[in-house]
Amino acid sequence: MTRRAIVIGGGPAGIKAAHDLVKSGAEVTLLESAPVLGGLASAFDVQGVRIERYYHFICKGDDHLVETLDELGLSHKLHWRDSRMAYFVDGRLYPFLTPVELLMFRALPLHDRIRAGAAVKLAQRMREEDLAPLKATAWLRRMFGERSYRVIWEPLMRFKFSEHADEVSAAWIWARMVRLSRSRTSPWREDLGYIEGGSATVIEALGEDFRRRGGRIVLNARVEQIRIQGGRATGVRVGGETLPADAVISTVTTSRFRALAQGLDGAYMRALERIPTIGIFCLFLRLREQVTPFFWVNAHDARVPFAGMIEYTNLNPLPELGGDHVLYVPQYLSADDPRYAQTDEEVLRAYTDALALINPAFDRRWVTFSAVFRDRYAQPVCLTDYRTTTPSIQTPVPNLFLTDSCQLHPHDRTISGSFGLGIDAARRAEAALAARTAPTRAPEAEAR
Numbered sequence: 108m109t110r111r112a113i114v115i116g117g118g119p120a121g122i123k124a125a126h127d128l129v130k131s132g133a134e135v136t137l138l139e140s141a142p143v144l145g146g147l148a149s150a151f152d153v154q155g156v157r158i159e160r161y162y163h164f165i166c167k168g169d170d171h172l173v174e175t176l177d178e179l180g181l182s183h184k185l186h187w188r189d190s191r192m193a194y195f196v197d198g199r200l201y202p203f204l205t206p207v208e209l210l211m212f213r214a215l216p217l218h219d220r221i222r223a224g225a226a227v228k229l230a231q232r233m234r235e236e237d238l239a240p241l242k243a244t245a246w247l248r249r250m251f252g253e254r255s256y257r258v259i260w261e262p263l264m265r266f267k268f269s270e271h272a273d274e275v276s277a278a279w280i281w282a283r284m285v286r287l288s289r290s291r292t293s294p295w296r297e298d299l300g301y302i303e304g305g306s307a308t309v310i311e312a313l314g315e316d317f318r319r320r321g322g323r324i325v326l327n328a329r330v331e332q333i334r335i336q337g338g339r340a341t342g343v344r345v346g347g348e349t350l351p352a353d354a355v356i357s358t359v360t361t362s363r364f365r366a367l368a369q370g371l372d373g374a375y376m377r378a379l380e381r382i383p384t385i386g387i388f389c390l391f392l393r394l395r396e397q398v399t400p401f402f403w404v405n406a407h408d409a410r411v412p413f414a415g416m417i418e419y420t421n422l423n424p425l426p427e428l429g430g431d432h433v434l435y436v437p438q439y440l441s442a443d444d445p446r447y448a449q450t451d452e453e454v455l456r457a458y459t460d461a462l463a464l465i466n467p468a469f470d471r472r473w474v475t476f477s478a479v480f481r482d483r484y485a486q487p488v489c490l491t492d493y494r495t496t497t498p499s500i501q502t503p504v505p506n507l508f509l510t511d512s513c514q515l516h517p518h519d520r521t522i523s524g525s526f527g528l529g530i531d532a533a534r535r536a537e538a539a540l541a542a543r544t545a546p547t548r549a550p551e552a553e554a555r
């Protein structure tokens with residue numbers, strides 16, 4: 108008896124779930140609305156070179172990703188590199204990684220710098236459950252002091268959560284500190300990882316292996332509805348047709364899931380409604396020259412219209428670009444922010460004007476290619492009650508499963524984390540399929 112599973116969404120969670128399910132012997136169809144796999148981790152064509160739409164770095168402890176590379180024979184494509192970060196504060200660029208750099212950070216008085224160093228160490232020893240109910244902004248102010256909060260943390264909170272910054276749990280920022288601290292090989296060094304060829308290397312290899320094992324990938328296939336009949340998911344509607352299934356895994360963001368599973372109601376759906384999600388727009392630049400030697404620069408300067416920029420080639424040298432550089436300037440926004448309406452040209456002009464403040468030698472003629480990407484659902488907000496309200500992968504329908512990055516809270520969303528969610532969803536779907544196909548015992552067997 109065939110065991111048909113449908114996975115909705117071909118981002119990291121979906122492709123990983125589909126790959127695990129097909130290995131268990133299920134008949135799996137993966138439906139992805141975009142023309143390529145990868146979701147937020149997908150790549151696009153930059154003058155003949157495939158590069159990620161958004162920057163991705165890897166930290167020590169991203170185990171599901173490291174194990175997947177290993178399973179696919181791609182471990183040699185993972186590289187670790189000493190990374191550098193800086194703050195641009197009121198017209199000056201300060202390196203900001205090592206204890207000495209922190210001590211030299213003249214944007215703050217000396218006692219604030221010393222307090223900041225001690226606060227990071229103290230925070231790392233705190234426990235998630237104690238921090239979960241606290242608000243990050245209040246906690247950071249208390250730990251670091253008002254001035255340090257304004258200069259160091261406010262730009263990050265504003266950058267990541269826009270107007271939701273005041274709702275975020277202190278455990279989220281704590282988990283971020285802990286994640287990055289795992290990548291510290293010494294007080295002087297932070298090793299971040301990248302994959303040769305970008306995240307597409309692992310996503311596409313998973314896709315190829317999935318197909319080789321008999322899985323079916325349908326691109327440009329936007330699922331319109333998850334069909335729920337008699338308390339079970341019976342399939343999905345896509346392109347006006349119904350595709351039957353014995354188990355369905357959705358990996359689309361919670362608000363999209365709510366629209367797809369309209370028959371579902373109750374506490375589970377209300378929990379999904381409560382989680383705010385913010386979107387992103389991100390300027391991608393290919394440049395002839397390097398803007399700074401830093402991988403990551405946080406900005407705190409009234410003239411700069413963004414809170415951070417990532418000079419990706421300072422981590423992954425991308426030799427295929429023949430010495431050119433790649434810079435991402437992201438901006439997280441709520442889904443209905445009017446700034447989404449800015450044209451690419453307006454974004455390019457405003458942001459490149461600011462680059463000239465960060466590096467006065469910057470010349471717009473350095474830009475050989477630019478693009479602006481927009482995704483209205485890019486990051487769930489980790490609220491203070493996430494420990495009791497996060498929806499589980501198991502929905503109220505026994506053979507319908509949902510993954511969303513909010514299930515990683517208090518940890519930030521990562522490819523590795525999404526792989527973990529995909530593995531978990533596949534395991535549950537396998538059990539549901541097995542329960543469906545388990546032979547019912549004959550009456551005489553019962554009697555014996």
Ligand SMILES: Cc1cc2nc3c(=O)[nH]c(=O)nc-3n(C[C@H](O)[C@H](O)[C@H](O)COP(=O)(O)OP(=O)(O)OC[C@H]3O[C@@H](n4cnc5c(N)ncnc54)[C@H](O)[C@@H]3O)c2cc1C
Nearest residue numbers: 116118119120140146147161163164329330520521522525
């Ligand atoms: C700017 C930015 C920077 C990031 N940096 C890092 C980083 O440095 N390191 C790291 O590990 N992670 C990073 N991430 C996070 C990482 O990209 C995500 O965690 C990961 O892509 C989430 O995977 P997912 O499968 O859960 O969701 P998604 O990637 O969102 O995939 C969902 C998929 O579902 C598809 N879909 C939606 N609706 C439908 C429908 N109706 N029918 C069919 N398909 C549908 C979408 O097209 C998409 O492909 C970053 C993300 C962003 C935006």
